Amino acid sequence: MQKKILITGASGFIGSTVVDKALELGYETWAGVRTSSSREYLTDPRIRFIDLTYSDKEKLTEQLRLFARDNGRFDAIVHIAGMTKALHKADFDRVNDGYTRHLADALIETGTVPDSFIFMSSLSAIGKGDEENYAPLRAEQEPNPTTAYGRSKLKAENYLKSLPGFPYVILRPTGVYGPRDKDYYILVKSVKNGLNVGAGMKRQLLTFIYSEDLARVIFLCIEKQVKRVEYIVADGDVYTDEEFNRIVQEVLHKKRVLRLKIPLGVVKGAAWVSEKVASLLGRASTFNTDKYNxxxxxxxxxxxxxxRTGLSFKPEYPLRRGVEETVRWYKEKGWL
Structure with missing residues (x-):
């Protein structure tokens, strides 16, 4: 029997990639999207759509009850919907924590808890690591997030953990990149235009996960039926910021790029100004004090x-191959 999967936040970069993977694997795929959201990457006729009211637990509970009556429960839920930038920092808690609580509570109240509930958290939920010896971040270490975004994700994580027997898997991906992504696109476009800007003078170690590999991790969790665990997700390689930028430059065949290193104090001031201007204009800014942290x-x-051991995960896209695929997609779509 075909298994049903719900993917919330399906219109986004990661969500739409997971939808593609679910279809490829033969799931009855339900895309959780708002009526007003773009469906640019959700055009496959096999996709089924549902608009869930996460902000109102009573309405959400009734929606899930009616869905289960007509269709049966979801076998798996991948909860990606969330907020990455906000006009007010309290909105991170309201959406990332509050909506997750509503969804989990509604599933319990309706008796429709899935076999697998994958919660897309963030490496930011852990916070700063060792910046002297650069020891790796570990899933089991005590979290100490430094951003409102990271704190909101950690609150949601802790709530899921508090629910007896709830079949959560918490994924904390590092920097996710790939086709459809707009954040790394800004950097790639800047390099193509001959400019590469870095923040801070001290050495920085970066890690990445290609979107297709992240989707594979999600379905490995579902298919191996792991429960009540948390994983950090990355491709296993580590790069300095200079090494990463050099790979982007080489993939773009850009021989000369002006490299600027901006002191963190200057970056912090610019982030504060950007946030204040955006606030006066009544909109959320991507470059803000939370982003600075x-x-x-x-x-x-x-x-x-x-x-690697628990899921037998081996990335198919090391950074250079992933950047090549991403740049190829940007060019095909006319972004570059």
Missing amino acids: IMEQRNWNCDIEPI
């Missing part, structure tokens, strides 16, 4: 031994 972190080195 991520940019100043020097050590994103990760221990991924648990997904």
